[in-house]
Amino acid sequence: MRFPATIAVLLSAVSTAALADEGMWTFDNFPADKVKAAYGVDITPAWLDRVRGAAVRLSVGCSASTVSGRGLVLTNNHCVAECAQDLSSPEHDYYTHGYVAGSAGEERKCAGLQAEVLTGISDVTAQVTGAGTGLAGEALIKARTASTSTIEQAGCPDRATTRCQVVSLYHGGQYKLYRYRKYADVRLVFSPGVQTAFFGGDPDNFNFPRYDLDGAFVRLYENGRPVATPGHLTWNPANPRVGEPVFVPGNPGGTDRQLTVAQLEGQRDLTLPFVIAQMAELRGRLIRFGEESEENRREAQDQLFGLENSYKVFVGRQAALNDPAFMAGKRADEAALRTRVAAVRAQLPGDFGDPWATLATAQAQRAALFLPYNYVENGGGGSDLFGYARVLVRAAAERQKPSAQRLPGYADAQLPLIEKQLFDAKPVYPRLEQLAIEFWLSKARENLTADSPYTRLLLGQDSPEELATRLSTSKLGDPAVRKALWDGGAAAIAASDDPMIRYVARIDPDGRRIRTEWNERVTGPTTTASEAIAKARFAAYGTSLYPDATFTLRLSYGKVAGWTYRGQTVQPFTYFPGLYERATGKPPFALDPRWTAARGKLDPRVVFDLSTTNDIIGGNSGSPLVNARGEVIGAIFDGNIHSLGGDYGYDPTLNRAVAVSAGAISEGLRKVYGAGAVADELARGS
Numbered sequence: 001m002r003f004p005a006t007i008a009v010l011l012s013a014v015s016t017a018a019l020a021d022e023g024m025w026t027f028d029n030f031p032a033d034k035v036k037a038a039y040g041v042d043i044t045p046a047w048l049d050r051v052r053g054a055a056v057r058l059s060v061g062c063s064a065s066t067v068s069g070r071g072l073v074l075t076n077n078h079c080v081a082e083c084a085q086d087l088s089s090p091e092h093d094y095y096t097h098g099y100v101a102g103s104a105g106e107e108r109k110c111a112g113l114q115a116e117v118l119t120g121i122s123d124v125t126a127q128v129t130g131a132g133t134g135l136a137g138e139a140l141i142k143a144r145t146a147s148t149s150t151i152e153q154a155g156c157p158d159r160a161t162t163r164c165q166v167v168s169l170y171h172g173g174q175y176k177l178y179r180y181r182k183y184a185d186v187r188l189v190f191s192p193g194v195q196t197a198f199f200g201g202d203p204d205n206f207n208f209p210r211y212d213l214d215g216a217f218v219r220l221y222e223n224g225r226p227v228a229t230p231g232h233l234t235w236n237p238a239n240p241r242v243g244e245p246v247f248v249p250g251n252p253g254g255t256d257r258q259l260t261v262a263q264l265e266g267q268r269d270l271t272l273p274f275v276i277a278q279m280a281e282l283r284g285r286l287i288r289f290g291e292e293s294e295e296n297r298r299e300a301q302d303q304l305f306g307l308e309n310s311y312k313v314f315v316g317r318q319a320a321l322n323d324p325a326f327m328a329g330k331r332a333d334e335a336a337l338r339t340r341v342a343a344v345r346a347q348l349p350g351d352f353g354d355p356w357a358t359l360a361t362a363q364a365q366r367a368a369l370f371l372p373y374n375y376v377e378n379g380g381g382g383s384d385l386f387g388y389a390r391v392l393v394r395a396a397a398e399r400q401k402p403s404a405q406r407l408p409g410y411a412d413a414q415l416p417l418i419e420k421q422l423f424d425a426k427p428v429y430p431r432l433e434q435l436a437i438e439f440w441l442s443k444a445r446e447n448l449t450a451d452s453p454y455t456r457l458l459l460g461q462d463s464p465e466e467l468a469t470r471l472s473t474s475k476l477g478d479p480a481v482r483k484a485l486w487d488g489g490a491a492a493i494a495a496s497d498d499p500m501i502r503y504v505a506r507i508d509p510d511g512r513r514i515r516t517e518w519n520e521r522v523t524g525p526t527t528t529a530s531e532a533i534a535k536a537r538f539a540a541y542g543t544s545l546y547p548d549a550t551f552t553l554r555l556s557y558g559k560v561a562g563w564t565y566r567g568q569t570v571q572p573f574t575y576f577p578g579l580y581e582r583a584t585g586k587p588p589f590a591l592d593p594r595w596t597a598a599r600g601k602l603d604p605r606v607v608f609d610l611s612t613t614n615d616i617i618g619g620n621s622g623s624p625l626v627n628a629r630g631e632v633i634g635a636i637f638d639g640n641i642h643s644l645g646g647d648y649g650y651d652p653t654l655n656r657a658v659a660v661s662a663g664a665i666s667e668g669l670r671k672v673y674g675a676g677a678v679a680d681e682l683a684r685g686s
Contacts, residue, residue: 021613022650023546024252024554026169027052028121031544035557039245041628048555051630052118053231055249055553057180058622059114059417063250064218065624066117067235067632069686071220071227072189072678073115075622076637077197078305080216083110084191085302086426090295095302097592098193100675104226107187107219111426114417115220116163116180118553124151124166128175129531137524138516144527146404149411151177153403159416169547171258172527173534178552184420185221190678192216192668194305196595199579201588202308206316206641208570208658210609211579214637215665217678233624235682236631237663239607240560242572246612247626248556248636248657252549253619255647260533261327261334262360264648268321270367272314274374279311282439289435299429303382313618316644326645340540347539348532355529355536362529365521371447372454373518377511379458381440384428388476389504391418396490407515422486428477438468457510467503474500551619558613563654565642572611576602576667594672601671606663610634611656617646625659634659 020038025031032043056064062079066072077098084094087108101107128151132143148166155177156164163180191197197214204210220227240246256264286304290297320326338356341348380386395418398410409418441464448455459467475481475498485492485501493501537545546554562572580599583591612625616636625634639646642654669679 020652021556021558022615022652024255024549024556024615024617025546026121027118027553027555029543029546030555035245039557039559039628041245043247043557047630050231051233051247051249051555051626052553054229054233055118055251055624057116057118057251057551057553058186059112059116061253061551061619062621063619063623063636064115065249065632066220066229066232067217067624067685068232068681069228069230070681071183071229072232072681073186073218073220074624074632074635075216075218076214076635077191077194077216078214078309078637079622080110080188080191080218081194081302081305083113083188083218084193086111087188088298090298093298094191094193095298096193096195098196098673099188099191100673101187101189107189109221109424110186110188110218111424112421113186113218114420115183115186115218117183118178119162119181120179122155122177122179123174124177125175127151128166129172136528137520140524140527141519142405145406145408148175149404149406149413152411152413155179156413159413163417164413165552167550167552169550170534170537170545171548172531173538174547183220183222183227184416185224186218187221189217189219190669190673190675192673193592194301195590195592196668198305199589199591200582202312203588205309206312206638206644208609208611208640208656209574209578210638210658211574211582212609212637213660213664213668215635215660215668232685233626234629234631234685235662235666236627236629236633237661237666237683238633239605239663240573240610240627240633240661242560244560245628246558246560246614246633247628248558248612248614248616248620248623249626250554250616250620250623250636251551252554252617253551255549255617257647257649258534258537258548260356260359261330262356262363264321264327264330266363266366268318268327270370272318272321274370276311276314276318278443279307279314281443283307283311285435285439289432296431299432303432313644316641317647320645320648326648330648337537337540341536344536344539348536352532352536355532358525358529359533362522362525365525369514369518369521372452372514375440375444375448375458376454376507377514377518379440379444379507379511381436381443383433383436383440383471385433385471385474385476385500386437386504388422388482389474389498389500390508391422392476392482392485393493393501393504393508395486396493400490419486422482423479425479430472430477434468434472437471438464441467454510457507471500471503474498476500549617549619556614556616558615558657560610561613561656562611563640563642563656565654570611574608574610575604576606576608576664577604579608598672602667606667607661608664609658609660611640611658613652613655614657615646615650615655616643616657620657625657632662634661635665 035043054066064073064075067074088094128147131147132140151166152164156162163182165178167176167178192213199212286300290300398406403412444458445455560572562570583589620636623636624632627633636657636659638658640656666679669675
């Protein structure tokens, strides 16, 4: 889509005061006074503590919240879709048709899924920025990695139940240590299935009106028993009201609102066109694969859903950056900041220099290294087998070093999640693996060219098709094989004859070399320059700004509202009758037969889906929508089409978050799925 010029200018306003309802605010810097002024609501420290304690982060890149005293967690169906896919078989397609646990014994573990509850935030800026003083490039990155590893290890000595993560905020302006209580046993309780949760499919995605029951429930377990969560949020199935103030606690995945113009141009001219082209072709290959057989369709359906969703997001981002008025607004913002910086120059370090120029140079270096870095160091094409092998090969080498000297991701504090994801059993589909590997290798040869030494590294004398066929016979789909290699360490890796292990071990030295060069020429200079600009922004504007999203807990505020675009007003609510009017009997508008049978039972006055002005982004999926009393009235699952430029800015007139109401979920549980026990647990809170 293309933003009108006036909207493009509004979207660029990120270095000045936040617009109405704009902001993904950290809990330790929430603008309660602004909320009071705008909505007359008192957001007290006690309110913030209660909501924070019930917010949950899921390792699949989603948000959630506890909603009963027995560890019941609300999230989106698309956040548990991979779990449902993993639990499925040719006989039981839980991904499409959903899953209802009839008893506690039927609540089934989700492989690789970890839930985390934030318990504390502490400032470690001085410790991190003090590491590597006077260093640059790869040396700086190594020093910073060692520092964060040491901080995380000291902050969470109990790795069995806690996780620590050093987070960069304001692109290096602050570093905070986030402490989490983690739960490694997460079990599926209820999924309505993608047919209902994603009713309307890709045509309706990022649009409104919507008729999607995109809500699901998992339960936290520990030592084989449900976890006690007395600080859960209260469930409120009453209809929301137009104009009602609402809040979204969640973990937005990432935004780029504080990047420089040069960095945005790098995305516009290099990264986004490359990614969009790759996604478009892979989407076609997956569709063709699914058309070959019913089992192929079932195996590929979750991957295809994620790919189509991401493709639409990236196309929206490209449209924003292609808008001349949008970029003009960004340039004006940057010029205004630099003018303010000149006025406060005395408050900045003597070696401040010109970080904007440094970042512009880094973009040129990034472009020069982009293809080999993408295809070798970031290779694999999404293959699970390649991913397992890369972790096993690198961990075998890294675990022989002191924790602080390892590559990022392999420090002692980070190993428990790696082990969980390696050891948990989940299906690996050889034919889908072959497709992913073949696509990666064929595009590498096409983009790097056949004469590139990197192409020769990746392919040797093989064709992409031959090599993909051989590598997809790897036995790493078996968790017992993975565990044996992990436990055996470097000796087991060296002795392994698994084709994927041998392949990754062969290309890994070059991947490490490219990574070092990337750190030297791109990551290191970017880190130093971004930190300098962050300090300048603080000097110019203080701490009244919110940081770009980092998949850490944030709180946004807003109200229930529709919007008007090109003279047409979109109302903020949909209702059950609209679902049946929209149904055509043909995918993606085909109703689950259970919904057809339940038509006369559902209360037509209950709000189904709703739109709000909350500022959200990917990663907020599954976040609870809460009212001023801190009660759950819905679950965020999407944004409207205008929000696709939200990675770079927020427009209060058009950007809208989309949620399924708590009332609709309760109606569905009781009257469609026969899950009255879950509905009762929500109603009584225990």
